[in-house]
Amino acid sequence: MSALLSMENLTGGYGDADVLEDVSLHVDPDEIVVIVGPNGAGKSTAMKSVFGLLTIRGGRMLFDGEDITTWAPNRIVQRGICYVPQVDNIFREMSIHENLEMGGFLKKGDLSAAYDRVYTLFPDLKERRKTPAGRLSGGQRQMVAMGRALMLDPKLLLLDEPTAGLSPKYMEQIFEICRDVRDTGVAILLVEQHAKQALAFADRGYVLAAGRNRHEGSGADLLADREVAEMFLGG
Amino acid sequence: MDILELVNFYIIPGIVLGSIYALGAVGITLVFAILRYAHLAHGDLATLGAFVALACVTALGISPLLALPMAIVATAAVAVGIDKVFYEHLRNRPKIVTVMASLGVALMIRSVIQVVWGVDTQTYSRGIVRPEDYFGLRIRDREFYTVFAMLLLVGGLQLFLTRTKWGKAMRAMSDNPNLALLSGIDNKKVVMLTWLVAGGLCAAAGYFLGLNTELKSLMGWSMLLPMFAAAILGGVGRVEGAVLGGLVVGIAEELSVLWIPSEYKAAMAFVILLFMLLVRPTGLLKGKVL
């Protein structure tokens, strides 16, 4: 089976400074892949690179067999990758329903199937669909943000630290939803600060440090690796 | 002074003036919130709208009320053109550079008006209009038109912003521009729509100021401060706030002559502006602070 997304030897960063050096990773359809690593390791940068949000000086990126390295964000959105930033990921003053509508902005024709799908995944949101998103709790905001990104039926969803600042209860809930999303046929690539919990729930993981690949493997294997364990638990 | 006198001589003129400010302030608040800069040419754009209507009245011999839609359309088009020629290429520079460009545009619009229409005061129609008496309230027809047109135009805009896809896209761009771009909303179209709306409303503001007073080349520039005060008083990005702010500033200006010399009427807007920045920069309805 060929990879849905593959990043090959990517080097790049913001402006003149390279944050990523020679990073390679791939995501297969129907899997949840997590990137973990210490602060400043380039985790979020790796994710933004998919979205053409930084200057890339080496390597390339393939999505579904097409080279998307130099594409503009809106073209990538249309191609089937949606991105949920870590902060400012909702329209605060707009209702939940309007947030979803903006998520489906590029979709021609009827949105009702997409609404149904999102509201099935997040039943809480349906009840409060007229509420301005800015009034929701942190966990519910994250749901709105994910729901907005799912409106275009992406093949791949990028989540930047979706559980940052959430209570353990909500963290579990977000992971649970990620699995549900994956089961509807959407691959997920996420960056996580909570390495242990994330590796335990993901299908596969990458450990990034100082802008380079360090380890790769199934979540369970990485958790069992002594070096990885030291990186997060020992130090 | 009895209450009727207060209403007739201060409150009613205040509401009329406030409605005029509101029309301009709505455009200012939209530009401020969506494009994220203070547009200093807004007053002079209103002057242009007023004079375009005058040109329609004199050239086509139509009634002033029919000239309004023409002025709205023409000024909206001019606003879009100004953005394309003078502001668009500055989009990736610091926003304050566009503020500077808009000051230059203000000067350019004004000098075009002075060249074409001269500097003398003009009116849409000659003669003194006496107010009608409604149970003691003395109101002129044109004052009705002004308030009514303001409510109609702003109400229509509110419907557009809350009910249509592109109206929501404008709100989304104001709310969170990065996320709007990530959602695939076309920034260029939103900018164009914003200018169409702001330019059209601006023309209406200038037209009604001309209808209720007279036309002169500095009429719009003198409205700039009250319009900004209204936008900030209401809360930047809040359409209904801009209307509220406009009415408050208009009424405050008219009432101010009860306490301060009438020469300083124009200072009221400035006082309100500074006061709001001091105590509540988000405005009455919790808008943005850039």
Add this chain to the structure above:
Amino acid sequence: MEILGLVNYALYMAIFIAIYALLALGLNIQWGFAGLFNAGIAGFFAVGAYTSAILTSPAADGRIGGFDLHFTIGWIGAMVAAALVAWPIGKICLRFRSDYLAIASIGVAEIIRLVIKSEAELTNGARGISNIPRPAGDFGYMESQIAYLALVLGVLIVVYLLVERQFNAPWGRMMRAIRDNEDAARAMGKNVEFRRLEAFIFGSALMGLGGALFAHFNRSITPEAIDPMVATFLVWIMLILGGSGNNRGAILGAAVVWIIWSVSEIATDQLPHEYAVQAKYIRLFLIGLMLQLVLRFRPEGLLPEPLRGDLNGRGRNTKSGPANQ
């Protein structure tokens, strides 16, 4: 035109250029260094002009003063008065983005205009204040002009040297750091508001001084002497064309723009009378257009801001996209 007339005209122009150069230097402190948008230059100019006029003119009936003081006191008074007007405005507006200062400064200029027109006890209303003593005004016409030019140039040179020294001092580096990256400067513990307030007040004081020099040169000041929008705008285009952030650029810009402005006046004076009024506005249009062209094609101005070590590589991201943190 005979030689003497030409020399006289050149002297007259040179004095005006020097006065405008002072205003442009003041604006350079505010905009070039601190990134503050002052759209009320004419207001600070007028405050300076009237303050010095009241302090130095001989006693007159019907208004406060004049106090018949030495012109140096008048000039210092002009700077203090302009600074005092700037202080509260800066205090309120500098917490926000410069857009708010732009609006408020337009308001200040408007209020000052109203005060000058209405407070006849202070400003003698529409008739203005005359009999303002001009230093070295007792000489013959041309000698007096030369002496005044020398005086104004002296002031300009002193101001230039002082400002230039400040720019290269730690103070200047800090101002630029605040302008280029406010958040980083704040994180480094700089008191951003206070530094900005300093820059705004210093710049406004220089504008006040420019106004005083103008009033003493003219020997009188009236509300109509200065068209607020035109004066403010001329100073802006001088700085932007000359090169904001560069003091020599500000002075060069003042010279270039004032020469263009004056020569275009000579040109339009040749037009038949019926076009004369229009011609004035066409000149204004062209000045507005000039700003747009400079912003578009040479935003760094004739003399760009000198690159100092601390600025290298800052703010030059080749590509920046949404959500770029």
